[in-house]
Amino acid sequence: MAIPAALVRQIGNLPADLTSFVGRRRELAEIRRLLSVSRLVTLTGVGGVGKTRLALRAAAEQHRAFDAVWLVDLTALDDPALVAETVAATLGVQSEINPVDALARVLTGQRTLLVLDNCEHLRDACASFANRLLRGVPDLRILATSRQSLGIIGEHQMRVAPLALPEPGRPLTGRALELYDGVCLFVERASAVVPGFRLTPDTTADVVELCRRLDGIPLAIELAAVRLRALSVGTLVERLTDRYACLTSGSRTVAPRQRTLHALVDWSYQLLSPPERTLWSRMSVFPGHFDLEAVEDVCVCGDVEPEDVLDLIDALLDKSLLLREEHHGEVRYRMLETLREFGRLRLDGPDERRSLARRHRDHYLALLERAAGEWFGPAQAGWFARLRLEQAHLRGALEFCLHERGEADVGLLMAALLYETYWLPNAFYSEGRHWFDLLLKSAPEPTAVRAEALCADAQLAFMQGDTAVAELLVGEGLALAEKLGHAKGLALGSLVSGIAAHQHGDYARAAVLLEEAVAGHTAAGDGLAALVGLLTLAATAGSLGEEDRERRLFERSLALAESGGDSWIRSWVLTVVAVHAWQRGDAERATGLARESLVVGRDFDDRLALATTFEVLGWIFETGRRDASAARMLGVAEELCRAAGVSTQRVASYSQSHERCVIALRERMGERAFDRALRQGERLTLDDAVAEALGSRPDEAPGAEPDERLGEDRPGRGERAGPEPSPLTGREREIAELISQGFSNKEISSALVIAQRTTEGHVEHILTKLGFSSRTQIAAWVTARKAAGGHRRDHDDIPRRPRRAR
Known part of the structure; x- marks a missing residue:
C-alpha cells in the first residue's frame, strides 16, 4: 500500500460526498460552536437519523482549521479490545507496544480532528480510549457518533433530531416548504430517481404526509424515494399506511421512530x-x-x-x-x-447463521492460504493491500473460531498465517498477541499448529520487548515441536530464539540457533523464513568478527531476495546490507543498496523500513560531506518515525552511528543551519524525500524560508539544477525508460521491434556504463533524473514512448 504523500499536514481520509447534503445548517453551526469549547462532542440519536452524514459534513467544513481530519468507522469492529488498534491502523500508526501511547506521540503538536463513527456497541472501550488519548494530546478534538453518550468528563452531547417537517394544519406554500429539511431531502432524492420530479399542487400534500409518516428519518426518506421508480407518491403513501397498520403493533418498548424505520425496511424487503x-x-x-x-x-x-x-x-x-x-x-x-x-x-434460525458464519470463515481461510502461498514472490504487494481491505472479515473469522465449539484449532491456523502475511509486515504486534493469547487458551491440545502458534506469539512478544513472556512461549513451543517431531515448528522456534539472542548480544548462541533455523526452513521450502534467518546470521557473523563469512551470507541473502521476487523483506535486506557496506568503508555500494531499497519498498506501508533507510542515507551523506542532504535525510527519518509511533533510536537500531552523525553535522554546519536542514527534511513529502535520496538536487527545499539555500546542494550562480548529461545513447535511454516502467526484455523487444538478444546487449551496456548490477538500480537512476529534470534532455531524440506489447 502506498504511503500518503504528505508526512505531516494531511487532510486525512474523509470520503467524498456521493450525493448532495441537504439542510442541517443549525446543527452544523452548533457542532462548530461545541468543538470550539469542548474537546469531545458526541452526536447521539436513533438509527438512521443521519448522525454519520452530519459528522462527516461538519468535519469536512472545518478541515482547514486542523492539520489532519481522520474518520475511523467502528461499525465492523466487535471486539472492544481492538478499538485503539483500529484507530492506529486507520491513521497508519504502527504500534510496537501501546497503540494509545503511539498515537499520542504521533498526534502531539498537530491540531487533529478524529471522527469516531458508530461507538454504541463499543461504548465503554471508546470512552476509555477517548479519555486516555485526550489527556495525552492537548490539541486533539474528537467528534463521535453513537446512539448513547460516552459518559466521560468534558463530553458535550448533541442530540441529532429527525429532519424538520411542517406541522399539521400549517399552509403548504412553495416558499415555506423550502424551510423544511425533510421535504427538501425527499424532493432532492426523488428528482435523482425520476428526472424532473418537483413539488406541484397535486403532489405537495402527499409528499408532506409521506415524510411525516416516516418521522423525518433521513434513511427512511431516502429508501422511500427509491420507490418512485414504480409508484406515484399517492400510492406510496397509501401502501406505506397499510403496511404500518400491521407492523406498528409490536413491542411498545421500542421507540415509535424505530418501529417506523423497521416498517419501511420490512416493506422494502417484502417488495x-x-x-x-x-x-x-x-x-x-x-x-x-x-x-x-x-x-x-x-x-x-x-x-x-x-x-x-x-x-x-x-x-x-x-x-x-x-x-x-x-x-x-x-x-x-x-x-x-x-x-x-x-x-x-x-x-432461518441459528443453524443457518452458524452455517453462513462457517462458510464465511472458510472463504477467508482459503484467502489467507493463497496469500501465504504467494507471499514470498512478485504478488506480495497485491496481497499486502488486499489483506488490509479484508481486516474486518479476518477478525470476524477469528471471532467465529474463538466462540464456535471445536473451531479454535482452525483459528490458530489462521492466526499463524496472519502472523506472517499481516501482523508482522504491518507491525500489528499487539493485535497479533491478542488473538494468539485467546486462541491458545481455547485450543490447549498438543498439536503441530499450537507449536507454531506459540513460537509466532513469542516473536511478537520479543518485538515488544516482553522478553520474559516471550521466552516462556518459545520454550513451550520448541518443547511441543520436539515431542511431535514437527520440523517446521522446530525451525520457527530456532529462528525466533536466534533473533532474540542476536538482539541481546549473545552472538555465539544466536549463530547456532540461526544455522539450525536456516537449515530447517530451507528443507521445508519456506524461502521467506530462511531469508530472515540468513540475514540475521550474516549480521551475527559480522558481530563475531567473521568478516568473510558475513560478506558471503549477505550476498546469499541478496541473491535469495532477488530470486524470490519478494519486495517487503527484500527492502530490509538491502538496507541492512547497506549499513554493513558503509561500516566497512564501501560508501558507494552502501548508497546504491540503500537507494534500491527505497525503490523496492516504497509501495509498502512499512514506515519503519523506510525510516531506517533514510537514516542510513543520512550517515552515508555525512561521510561524503553532503551535510545539508544528510541533515534532511535524518529529518525525513524522524518524521517517519513519529508517524509510525516509535523513536528514531528504536528504528535506526544503531544509536552510536546516529549520535556520531548528529554530532559531526552540528560541528560542521552549526546549530542553526543543522536545525534548519532537519526541519526542511521533516517537511518534505515522501516523493520529494525519495527524489532527493535517489540523486535529485532541488534548488530549494520545500517549505524553506526565502534565502534559506541548501548549502553544498545548491547549484552555482547561473547554473541549472539537474544531473550531469546522460552517458547513455538514445536507444539505451529509451530502453532504460522502459525498464523503469517494469517492462521485461521480451516486452521491450516487442515494443521496439528489435531482437531480444539485441535488447539484452543494450541492457548489459547500460549496466556497465552506469556501474550497476541490477535492473532496479537502472529504474532508480531513471526516477532520479526525472525528478531533477534531466529526463527531458535525455529524451529529446526519442520521438515517442512505445506502448507495452499486448
Missing part, C-alpha cells in the same frame, strides 16, 4: 423477489465491505444460483439496499448497518 431477499439476508454475514468473489463463495446455495449473483447484486444496488464502493481500483459492496441487522434477523 423484493425471493432470491433478492435471500441474498440480502445472507450478505448480512459480512461485517465490512466485501467483493463479488466473497458473495459467490459464501452466499450461493439453494435458490441463489452462481450465475444469478451479479444480477441480484445489481438489483439490490438499484434499490439502495446495497452500496457500491471502490478501493484501490477494485469494486466492493457494503450494506448499511441498519439493513444488515434487518437481514440477519431474517435468516
Whole structure:
C-alpha cells in the first residue's frame, strides 16, 4: 500500500460526498460552536437519523482549521479490545507496544480532528480510549457518533433530531416548504430517481404526509424515494399506511421512530423477489465491505444460483439496499448497518447463521492460504493491500473460531498465517498477541499448529520487548515441536530464539540457533523464513568478527531476495546490507543498496523500513560531506518515525552511528543551519524525500524560508539544477525508460521491434556504463533524473514512448 504523500499536514481520509447534503445548517453551526469549547462532542440519536452524514459534513467544513481530519468507522469492529488498534491502523500508526501511547506521540503538536463513527456497541472501550488519548494530546478534538453518550468528563452531547417537517394544519406554500429539511431531502432524492420530479399542487400534500409518516428519518426518506421508480407518491403513501397498520403493533418498548424505520425496511424487503431477499439476508454475514468473489463463495446455495449473483447484486444496488464502493481500483459492496441487522434477523434460525458464519470463515481461510502461498514472490504487494481491505472479515473469522465449539484449532491456523502475511509486515504486534493469547487458551491440545502458534506469539512478544513472556512461549513451543517431531515448528522456534539472542548480544548462541533455523526452513521450502534467518546470521557473523563469512551470507541473502521476487523483506535486506557496506568503508555500494531499497519498498506501508533507510542515507551523506542532504535525510527519518509511533533510536537500531552523525553535522554546519536542514527534511513529502535520496538536487527545499539555500546542494550562480548529461545513447535511454516502467526484455523487444538478444546487449551496456548490477538500480537512476529534470534532455531524440506489447 502506498504511503500518503504528505508526512505531516494531511487532510486525512474523509470520503467524498456521493450525493448532495441537504439542510442541517443549525446543527452544523452548533457542532462548530461545541468543538470550539469542548474537546469531545458526541452526536447521539436513533438509527438512521443521519448522525454519520452530519459528522462527516461538519468535519469536512472545518478541515482547514486542523492539520489532519481522520474518520475511523467502528461499525465492523466487535471486539472492544481492538478499538485503539483500529484507530492506529486507520491513521497508519504502527504500534510496537501501546497503540494509545503511539498515537499520542504521533498526534502531539498537530491540531487533529478524529471522527469516531458508530461507538454504541463499543461504548465503554471508546470512552476509555477517548479519555486516555485526550489527556495525552492537548490539541486533539474528537467528534463521535453513537446512539448513547460516552459518559466521560468534558463530553458535550448533541442530540441529532429527525429532519424538520411542517406541522399539521400549517399552509403548504412553495416558499415555506423550502424551510423544511425533510421535504427538501425527499424532493432532492426523488428528482435523482425520476428526472424532473418537483413539488406541484397535486403532489405537495402527499409528499408532506409521506415524510411525516416516516418521522423525518433521513434513511427512511431516502429508501422511500427509491420507490418512485414504480409508484406515484399517492400510492406510496397509501401502501406505506397499510403496511404500518400491521407492523406498528409490536413491542411498545421500542421507540415509535424505530418501529417506523423497521416498517419501511420490512416493506422494502417484502417488495423484493425471493432470491433478492435471500441474498440480502445472507450478505448480512459480512461485517465490512466485501467483493463479488466473497458473495459467490459464501452466499450461493439453494435458490441463489452462481450465475444469478451479479444480477441480484445489481438489483439490490438499484434499490439502495446495497452500496457500491471502490478501493484501490477494485469494486466492493457494503450494506448499511441498519439493513444488515434487518437481514440477519431474517435468516432461518441459528443453524443457518452458524452455517453462513462457517462458510464465511472458510472463504477467508482459503484467502489467507493463497496469500501465504504467494507471499514470498512478485504478488506480495497485491496481497499486502488486499489483506488490509479484508481486516474486518479476518477478525470476524477469528471471532467465529474463538466462540464456535471445536473451531479454535482452525483459528490458530489462521492466526499463524496472519502472523506472517499481516501482523508482522504491518507491525500489528499487539493485535497479533491478542488473538494468539485467546486462541491458545481455547485450543490447549498438543498439536503441530499450537507449536507454531506459540513460537509466532513469542516473536511478537520479543518485538515488544516482553522478553520474559516471550521466552516462556518459545520454550513451550520448541518443547511441543520436539515431542511431535514437527520440523517446521522446530525451525520457527530456532529462528525466533536466534533473533532474540542476536538482539541481546549473545552472538555465539544466536549463530547456532540461526544455522539450525536456516537449515530447517530451507528443507521445508519456506524461502521467506530462511531469508530472515540468513540475514540475521550474516549480521551475527559480522558481530563475531567473521568478516568473510558475513560478506558471503549477505550476498546469499541478496541473491535469495532477488530470486524470490519478494519486495517487503527484500527492502530490509538491502538496507541492512547497506549499513554493513558503509561500516566497512564501501560508501558507494552502501548508497546504491540503500537507494534500491527505497525503490523496492516504497509501495509498502512499512514506515519503519523506510525510516531506517533514510537514516542510513543520512550517515552515508555525512561521510561524503553532503551535510545539508544528510541533515534532511535524518529529518525525513524522524518524521517517519513519529508517524509510525516509535523513536528514531528504536528504528535506526544503531544509536552510536546516529549520535556520531548528529554530532559531526552540528560541528560542521552549526546549530542553526543543522536545525534548519532537519526541519526542511521533516517537511518534505515522501516523493520529494525519495527524489532527493535517489540523486535529485532541488534548488530549494520545500517549505524553506526565502534565502534559506541548501548549502553544498545548491547549484552555482547561473547554473541549472539537474544531473550531469546522460552517458547513455538514445536507444539505451529509451530502453532504460522502459525498464523503469517494469517492462521485461521480451516486452521491450516487442515494443521496439528489435531482437531480444539485441535488447539484452543494450541492457548489459547500460549496466556497465552506469556501474550497476541490477535492473532496479537502472529504474532508480531513471526516477532520479526525472525528478531533477534531466529526463527531458535525455529524451529529446526519442520521438515517442512505445506502448507495452499486448
